[in-house]
Amino acid sequence: MKRFERLQRLGLFIFLVAMCLFFSFMSPYxxxxxxxxxxxxxxxxxxxxxxxxxxxxxTAGIDLSIGSILALSSIIMAAALKAxxxxxxxxxxxxxxxxxxxxxxxLGVAGxxxxxxxxxxxxxxxxxxxxxxxxxxxxxxxxxxDLRFWGTGSxxxxxxxxxxAFAVVLAASLLIAxxxxxVNLRAVGxxxxxxxxxxxxxxxxxxxxxxxxxxxAALAGVVVTARLNTAEAIAGLGMELEAIAAxxxxxxxxxxxEASISGTLLGALIIGTLAxxxxxxxxxSYYQQLVIGIVFILAVLADRIKRRESNII
Numbered sequence: 637m638k639r640f641e642r643l644q645r646l647g648l649f650i651f652l653v654a655m656c657l658f659f660s661f662m663s664p665y666x667x668x669x670x671x672x673x674x675x676x677x678x679x680x681x682x683x684x685x686x687x688x689x690x691x692x693x694x695t696a697g698i699d700l701s702i703g704s705i706l707a708l709s710s711i712i713m714a715a716a717l718k719a720x721x722x723x724x725x726x727x728x729x730x731x732x733x734x735x736x737x738x739x740x741x742x743l744g745v746a747g748x749x750x751x752x753x754x755x756x757x758x759x760x761x762x763x764x765x766x767x768x769x770x771x772x773x774x775x776x777x778x779x780x781x782d783l784r785f786w787g788t789g790s791x792x793x794x795x796x797x798x799x800x801a802f803a804v805v806l807a808a809s810l811l812i813a814x815x816x817x818x819v820n821l822r823a824v825g826x827x828x829x830x831x832x833x834x835x836x837x838x839x840x841x842x843x844x845x846x847x848x849x850x851x852x853a854a855l856a857g858v859v860v861t862a863r864l865n866t867a868e869a870i871a872g873l874g875m876e877l878e879a880i881a882a883x884x885x886x887x888x889x890x891x892x893x894e895a896s897i898s899g900t901l902l903g904a905l906i907i908g909t910l911a912x913x914x915x916x917x918x919x920x921s922y923y924q925q926l927v928i929g930i931v932f933i934l935a936v937l938a939d940r941i942k943r944r945e946s947n948i949i
Contacts, residue, residue, distance in 0.1 A: 644887050644899070644938075645886075645887060645896070645898060645899055645902060648885070648886065648899065648902040648903065648906065649902060651906065652902060652905060652906050652909060655906065655909050655910065655913060656909065656913075658913070659909075659912075659913035659916065659917065662913075662916075662917045663913075663916045663917050665916055666912075666913060666916050669793075671912065671916070673793075673794075673795055673798075674912060675905070675908050675909055675912045676794070676795055676797075676798035676801075676908075677795045677797050677798060677863070678908045678911065678912060679798075679801070679904050679905050679907070679908030679909075680795070680797035680798050680800065680801040680856075680859055681797075681801075681856045681859055681860055681875075682875070682878055682879060682882060682904040682907060682908060683801040683802075683804070683805060683900070683901060683904040683905075684800065684801050684804050684852050684855055684856040684859065685702050685706070685852055685853055685856045685875060685879045686879045686882045686883050686886075686900040686901075686903065686904050687804045687805055687808040687852055687897060687900060688702070688808075688848055688849035688850070688851070688852025688853060689702060689849060689852075689879045689880060689883050689900075690808065690812075690883050690886075690888050690895050690896070690897055690900045691808070691811075691812075691821060691845040691848055691849060691895065692752070692845050692846060692849045693825075693880070693883050693884070693888050693889075693890060693892070693895075694812075694821050694822055694825045694845075694888055694889075694892060694893070694894060694895035695821050695824045695825040695841065695842060695845055695892055696824075696825040696828075696891055696892025696893070697745065697752040697825075697842070697845065697846075697892075698752050698753055698756060698880070699738075699741065699752070699756045699846065699849045699876075700753065700756040700757045700759075700760050700876050701737070701741060701756040701757075701759040701760040701763055701850075701853075701876075702849065702850075702852075702853040702872070702875060702876055702879060703760065703764075703853075703871075703872030703873055703874065703875040703876055704759070704760040704761075704762075704763035704764040704767065704872065705734050705737045705738065705763055705850050705853040705854060705857075705872075706734075706853045706854065706856055706857040706860065706871055706872035706875065707763070707764060707767045707857065707868070707869050707870065707871040707872050708733070708737065708763045708764070708766055708767040708770075708869075709730045709731070709733045709734040709737070709850075709853070709854035709857045710730060710854075710857035710858070710860065710861045710867040710868075710871055711767050711770055711771055711776060711867045711868075711869065712729060712730055712733045713726050713727060713729060713730025713733075713854075713857070713858065713861065713867065714726075714776040714779055714861060714867035715770075715776065716729045716730070717779055717780055717783065718776065718778065718779070723780055723782050723783060726783075727783075727786075727858055730854050730857060730858055731851055731854045731855055731858065732851075732854075733854060734850040734851050734852075734853050734854020734855070734857065735847050735848075735850050735851040735854065736850070737759070737763060737850045737854075738846040738847040738848065738849050738850020738851060738853075739843065739846065739847050739850070740759065741755055741756055741759050741846040741849075741850065742842055742843035742844070742845070742846030742847055743843060744759070745842055745843075745846065746838070746839040746840075746842035746843050747839065747843075760876075764869065767869035768869040770869075771867075771868070771869050773869060774868075775866045775867065775868040776866065776867040776868070777865070777866055779861070779865055779866070779867070783861070783862045783865070784862055784863075784865055785862070786800070786858055786859060786862035787859050787860070787861070787862030787863030787864070787865075788862070788863055797859045797862075797863065800855070800859060801859075804852065804855070805897055805898075805900075805901050808897045809897040809898065812895050812897060817841065817844070818895075820836045820837070820841045821841050821845055821895070822892075822893055822894065822895060823836050823893075824836060824838050824841050824842065824892070825889075825891075825892025825893040825894070826892060826893030826894075827893075853872075856872075857871065857872070860872070874925075877925075877928065877929070877932065878907055878928060880932065881903065881907065881928050881929075881931060881932035881935065882900055882903035882904040882906075882907055883899075883900050883903065884903075884932060884935040884936055885899070885902075885903035885906065885931055885932070885935040886898070886899025886900040886901070886902055886903035886904075887899035888900065890936055891940075907928060910924060910927060910928075911924050914927075
């Protein structure tokens with residue numbers, strides 16, 4: 637299994653390099669530092685959200701509310717900033733609100749025993765509706781200029797948003813690989829009954845993975861809002877498919893028990909590079925969704941084949 641996972645990540649890396657070579661051949665504007673920086677900026681939000689979703693899928697769950705959490709938490713942050721809250725207070729409130737929305741999801745899954753698909757699908761509609769109601773479907777403009785640094789600033793040659801994304805990846809990797817919580821969440825996804833017999837606090841683990849997923853979505857919302865200097869209720873539409881595709885493509889099993897943050901990073905970079913490259917060579921955006929959908933289905937099929945072969949062995 638470990639050998640298969642290493643080969644899978646190597647294949648993703650080769651595919652990413654091959655895409656870069658292809659788009660470099662197709663357009664002289666692709667292989668520039670400015671464009672690579674754009675790819676990092678465009679991929680940062682997906683990387684952050686994908687890290688949170690990786691934790692959820694590792695428990696054999698799913699979170700379809702991340703786009704709505706991103707939008708509503710951004711609006712809460714923007715409203716606080718417009719009301720005179722300081723920058724860090726407003727950002728902290730936005731991230732906290734995302735964690736609270738994730739907590740509601742987690743309590744629905746772990747406390748009420750409702751399917752994660754049903755809970756997060758319903759929550760997605762509720763959170764999106766609240767965002768529209770709160771703003772009357774109008775964007776919130778006029779945010780503090782200091783907020784822009786989070787979305788458009790740079791630390792040396794690297795965009796701040798990319799630095800935030802890689803910090804989230806590092807934190808999530810350490811959480812999964814070096815903490816008891818990481819071991820527990822994989823155990824819950826692999827065999828809930830066995831985890832229960834070993835004394836794993838299943839409900840607590842499930843609640844926390846949704847809290848962390850919600851907080852990650854809210855942090856991504858901070859980056860989006862800072863980049864656009866606008867908070868709007870339609871932010872994050874369709875992000876669920878891209879995030880889940882990046883996670884599953886990266887090797888995290890859709891059936892639980894495995895988690896690969898490095899694979900999620902590669903998956904998000906592939907999707908970001910694909911979107912950027914197709915835009916540069918003037919391919920319509922709806923073809924991007926077609927490719928992402930196909931890649932998602934192929935990734936799920938590959939995961940099923942891998943699990944079948946491991947059971948035979």
